[in-house]
Amino acid sequence: xxxxxxxxxxxxxxxxxxxxxxxxxxxxxxxxxxxxxxxxxxxxxxxxxxxxxxxxxxxxxxxxxxxxxxxxxxxxxxxxxxxxxxxxxxxxxxxxxxxxxxxxxxxxxxxxxxxxxxxxxxxxxxxxxxxxxxxxxxxxxxxxxxxxxxxxxxxxxxxxxxxxxxxxxxxxxxxxxxxxxxxxxxxxxxxxxxxxxxxxxxxxxxxxxxxxxxxxxxxxxxxxxxxxxxxxxxxxxxxxxxxxxxxxxxxxxxxxxxxxxxxxxxxxxxxxxxxxxxxxxxxxxxxxxxxxxxxxxxxxxxxxxxxxxxxxxxxxxxxxxxxxxxxxxxxxxxxxxxxxxxxxxxxxxxxxxxxxxxxxxxxxxxxxxxxxxxxxxxxxxxxxxxxxxxxxxxxxxxxxxxxxxxxxxxxxxxxxxxxxxxxxxxxxxxxxxxxxxxxxxxxxxxxxxxxxxxxxxxxxxxxxxxxxxxxxxxxxxxxxxxxxxxxxxxxxxxxxxxxxxxxxxxxxxxxxxxxxxxxxxxxxxxx
Numbered sequence: 001x002x003x004x005x006x007x008x009x010x011x012x013x014x015x016x017x018x019x020x021x022x023x024x025x026x027x028x029x030x031x032x033x034x035x036x037x038x039x040x041x042x043x044x045x046x047x048x049x050x051x052x053x054x055x056x057x058x059x060x061x062x063x064x065x066x067x068x069x070x071x072x073x074x075x076x077x078x079x080x081x082x083x084x085x086x087x088x089x090x091x092x093x094x095x096x097x098x099x100x101x102x103x104x105x106x107x108x109x110x111x112x113x114x115x116x117x118x119x120x121x122x123x124x125x126x127x128x129x130x131x132x133x134x135x136x137x138x139x140x141x142x143x144x145x146x147x148x149x150x151x152x153x154x155x156x157x158x159x160x161x162x163x164x165x166x167x168x169x170x171x172x173x174x175x176x177x178x179x180x181x182x183x184x185x186x187x188x189x190x191x192x193x194x195x196x197x198x199x200x201x202x203x204x205x206x207x208x209x210x211x212x213x214x215x216x217x218x219x220x221x222x223x224x225x226x227x228x229x230x231x232x233x234x235x236x237x238x239x240x241x242x243x244x245x246x247x248x249x250x251x252x253x254x255x256x257x258x259x260x261x262x263x264x265x266x267x268x269x270x271x272x273x274x275x276x277x278x279x280x281x282x283x284x285x286x287x288x289x290x291x292x293x294x295x296x297x298x299x300x301x302x303x304x305x306x307x308x309x310x311x312x313x314x315x316x317x318x319x320x321x322x323x324x325x326x327x328x329x330x331x332x333x334x335x336x337x338x339x340x341x342x343x344x345x346x347x348x349x350x351x352x353x354x355x356x357x358x359x360x361x362x363x364x365x366x367x368x369x370x371x372x373x374x375x376x377x378x379x380x381x382x383x384x385x386x387x388x389x390x391x392x393x394x395x396x397x398x399x400x401x402x403x404x405x406x407x408x409x410x411x412x413x414x415x416x417x418x419x420x421x422x423x424x425x426x427x428x429x430x431x432x433x434x435x436x437x438x439x440x441x442x443x444x445x446x447x448x449x450x451x452x453x454x455x456x457x458x459x460x461x462x463x464x465x466x467x468x469x470x471x472x473x474x475x476x477x478x479x480x481x482x483x484x485x486x487x488x489x490x491x492x493x494x495x496x497x498x499x500x501x502x503x504x505x506x507x508x509x510x511x512x513x514x515x516x517x518x519x520x521x522x523x524x525x526x527x
Contacts (some may be wrong), residue, residue, distance in 0.1 A: 074099030090397030136389030198482030220491025416456030
């Protein structure tokens with residue numbers, strides 16, 4: 001448990017705060033806050049006024065571990081005997097890649113800095129030539145994500161995202177279950193143009209949840225948290241995983257999965273992804289709020305005051321501004337371009353996204369200063385480019401082929417359907433070891449796709465299912481994805497409750513997406 005708890009460190013932000021948990025959970029928070037976040041003070045252990053020995057701060061020990069562990073893993077892999085069938089340099093790329101992925105999880109430096117260190121290691125050791133190592137920065141898929149970050153900024157800057165949330169609360173908010181479905185619809189509407197599911201949760205959904213909960217007398221830190229805030233928090237998390245899975249542009253790791261699938265000869269478009277996810281996604285969005293209402297119910301069932309509060313806040317916002325109208329129009333245009341632009345105008349998703357960004361700049365909704373200040377977009381550009389480049393080299397140099405052959409051998413002797421179920425379950429629940437959807441996709445997606453295809457699974461179906469799961473496992477733990485520590489950090493849910501509801505939702509998602517989803521993919525002709 002301490003290992004998993006430590007993984008949620010996000011650059012010094014205090015997702016775990018003393019006083020927000022009770023009993024053993026609170027003690028755990030105190031212990032690991034001291035370990036993770038006391039980086040600048042004078043706290044030591046074993047300090048004596050009379051001159052006793054001073055032991056290193058536990059924060060210093062953890063910082064050292066975060067540096068040493070990736071290096072140790074990389075060196076260990078490099079020193080292992082190289083398997084047959086891997087081209088020259090492939091094993092060294094694997095060592096650097098593994099060290100970089102672990103660095104992205106532990107974060108001894110910010111994400112972009114970790115990626116640059118890995119990139120530099122690949123070049124300075126002669127493992128990769130600079131023109132190859134820097135090739136990831138030219139990938140159109142990566143620039144699609146950067147453009148989508150800018151588009152999502154428009155929702156926040158104009159206030160359109162908050163207005164949409166309040167409209168749904170006004171319409172559905174007479175009960176706690178209705179509030180949950182209002183949050184669901186808000187997330188669903190914003191998802192296609194918001195690749196940062198963290199921004200969606202932190203910038204729009206979480207503030208609304210906190211306001212509704214406090215107004216209902218539900219506050220963190222005491223038993224009133226179960227009145228409303230706890231239920232809405234866990235529901236928002238699990239809904240976010242579903243909306244992230246439904247669109248190619250609703251979560252940053254989805255285009256990475258698309259790129260890795262394309263490297264295996266499997267073409268996934270924005271439209272084909274959205275169509276394949278439509279039915280299981282809508283079913284999951286209907287099921288999850290009601291399921292969590294049963295297994296983790298709020299003590300307040302009726303919230304008759306919520307619609308009035310939403311109306312009041314909408315009144316304060318006033319009529320839609322010119323910028324909101326422009327933002328809404330650009331959003332609708334983007335949905336049209338992403339859906340049919342490739343067939344009608346031969347526009348790629350990336351070109352369509354930049355068309356939207358250009359329109360927002362020309363109309364004044366966004367400024368160049370806004371784009372420059374959007375650090376999340378530029379950080380994603382750096383580490384995403386490095387991961388895509390390394391993953392491509394692992395494919396090119398035969399490492400993925402060797403790994404997929406090993407997995408295929410382990411599942412030999414059974415039909416492809418059984419083998420595929422085993423592979424997907426292993427892929428899904430291995431996310432307990434990851435603190436990032438993208439790191440998980442970069443580390444394992446290609447190998448599991450190759451293994452699934454080798455066992456006889458239809459390539460498009462396998463690529464889509466693994467792509468969906470790459471979002472759905474984001475609610476397993478309080479560190480599983482970007483939105484998790486945001487919503488968990490609100491203080492309404494204990495650690496045990498978060499893990500328990502995460503597992504319940506995971507089982508429901510697997511049942512829906514591999515049950516209803518399998519039938520729908522059959523109807524679409526993908527298997």
